[in-house]
Amino acid sequence: MIAPARIAAFRALQAVTSRAADLPDALHRVRSGLPDRRDRALTGEIVTGTLRWLAALDHLVAHFADRPVTKLDPVVRDVLRISVYQLVHLDRVPTSAVVNDAVEITRTAGRRHATGLTNAVLRALSRAQPDLPLPPPPPEDALAAVASLSFSNWPDQLRQTAVRFLSTTQSHPAWLVERWLDRYGYAATVAWTEFNNRPARLSLRVNTLRTDAETLTTRLAERAVSVEPARYAPNGLVVTAGNPLLTDLASSGDFFVQDEASQLIAPLVHAAPGHRVFDACAAPGGKTVSMAAAMANRGLLVAGDARERRLALLAETVEQAGAGVAHLIAADLTRGAPFGPVFDGVLVDAPCTGLGTIRRDPEIRWRRGPDDPDRLAARQLAMLRSAAATVRPGGRLVYATCSSEPEENERVVEAFLASSPTFRQQPSDFKGGVGLTSTIDAAGHLRTYPHAHALDAFFGAALVHE
CATH class of the missing domain: 1.10.940.10 (NusB-like)
Incomplete structure (x- = not known):
């Protein structure tokens, strides 16, 4: 059998x-x-x-x-x-x-x-086994000889050896590792692929509408689940032993499974009690619940998504969390703005290639191709422009993706600002865990990297309507 x-x-x-x-x-x-x-x-x-x-x-x-x-x-x-x-x-x-x-x-x-x-x-x-015929990494002496050179200036044979090792032995698409090699170099790319090939630990976000980290940690421990504080996300916990999803707390709404890098996006909106906030691409709802908590369930939080199935998932998350401030709508930013300029904060967590989340969803590396970042960027820019029409003067617009690729991130923001003179970039600034400032790049964007932060690759940019 x-x-x-x-x-x-x-x-x-x-x-x-x-x-x-x-x-x-x-x-x-x-x-x-x-x-x-x-x-x-x-x-x-x-x-x-x-x-x-x-x-x-x-x-x-x-x-x-x-x-x-x-x-x-x-x-x-x-x-x-x-x-x-x-x-x-x-x-x-x-x-x-x-x-x-x-x-x-x-x-x-x-x-x-x-x-x-x-x-x-x-x-x-x-x-x-164990002597399997897989392409080896470049020799150490050869790497030492090119240590001061950018990857584009390496000898052709050494470049090919590096790409074969990373694409075959490390199991990443050649087109993608070539991009990372050109941008970040060999050592960072190796570290990135190693990160992606390690199973991810379970990350939780404490639902502060219902509990706090200390209380939840104690209740999980009583159920043989050990956690530790996330390094960067202020309300994040990382599971070190046990499985909280197999306990009675899984349906309590006290926590939600959410990648730590993803937890850093919602605070960029600066949602506060009494605010009007629009979460334009809200499903599955983790960021919606995070903003509802920041608002202490006071004000107006409109959460939308374009797909019926995703809306059903969003509704389940919101109800379980007790996010009473949230009101759900069907909204498709590719068809224009669903509201006028009435919101204090708007979040566009845009559909993207997902290439920053390969560790948690390994299928993505094979489903995506080299033309996808540019193809999706045009759609993302259109969505950002529609969302901008709903931001009041003085309000805040946050654009985010879980992509590693600049076409979907910096280039979209640059194109938006070039055609939207009433908006300016606002450096990302919020309080979080140890070392959070290292996730803010020179341009003021939130940028998490596997090789630098041991987090999935996420991007967030905050813009202000003047």
Whole structure:
């Protein structure tokens, strides 16, 4: 009998690689049929890990199959991917169980003719461990010789070696690592890819409408969950042991799962009691709840989103948090401004490539392409202009993304300011955890980096309507 987690992981990966579903939806579908919590956890680990290391896994599959992965049947390819991931990265899983289940999945998926290939590839790889044929990093002496040079001035062969290592062994798209190498250099790019390839710890934001960090920490400890204060986010907690989502507090509204870098965006709005605030792209609602807390549930907080499904998620978050000040609307900034200039603060957390969140959503690295930042920037600029029409004179407009790419960030803000003379940039300034000032760049923007802050790559710019 095939282990339930492995067949579920195979089905989820197939849904993702065929573009039938994104990673969260694919996992939700297959996990709903797994009654055992351990199977659900293992399924998630296999699928997420396979997508995280996809380029390295494909390189190994091609080597031991002695053919390009594009020449393999898609079903067989996905069986081999999840199986190679387990053999290489999950040391507590017996080799025989992985290989036997892979052969059986190949057979039951109607690819009986490929069972011999599946068995041979996995047995050969298992025998070769730990000396696997992956591209090595550039030699240390070669790196030392170019230490004072920008990446663009490296010798061609050394550049190619670095890109092969980062794109294959470190499993990131070549076009993306080449961008990072040109902007930040080799050491920072290596650190960035290593960050993205480490599973993220769970980050929580304390809902100060209901509790405080000290009380929540105590209540979690009573349930065998240990947390520590986030380094940068003032109301953030990082889980160090246990799982708060498996406790009765998960539905209490006392906390919400929110990446620490994401928690730094809402405070840029300077929402306060009695203010009128518009959260224009509000789902799933973490920033909405954060601003409701800053307003002490007094004033008017309009939270909008363009998609019905996202609005339903937003409504659930707002209700659970007790954010009574929030009023939900369907709003699509690409179709113009839904209000006149009446708001003290407006937040545009714009839809983006998401390339700053690769650590938490590894599928994004393969779903995005080199043309996407420019393509999305045009839409983001249009949305920012629409939102600007709702800001009162003296009010504050915040533009944010979870992208690492300047086309979606600085370039959008620059283009907006060039065509909007009544707005000026306001340096980001708010109180937070230790070292928060290091997240503000020379232009006054909030900029978090994996290699500098050990946070996902987020961007935030504050603008004032004069």
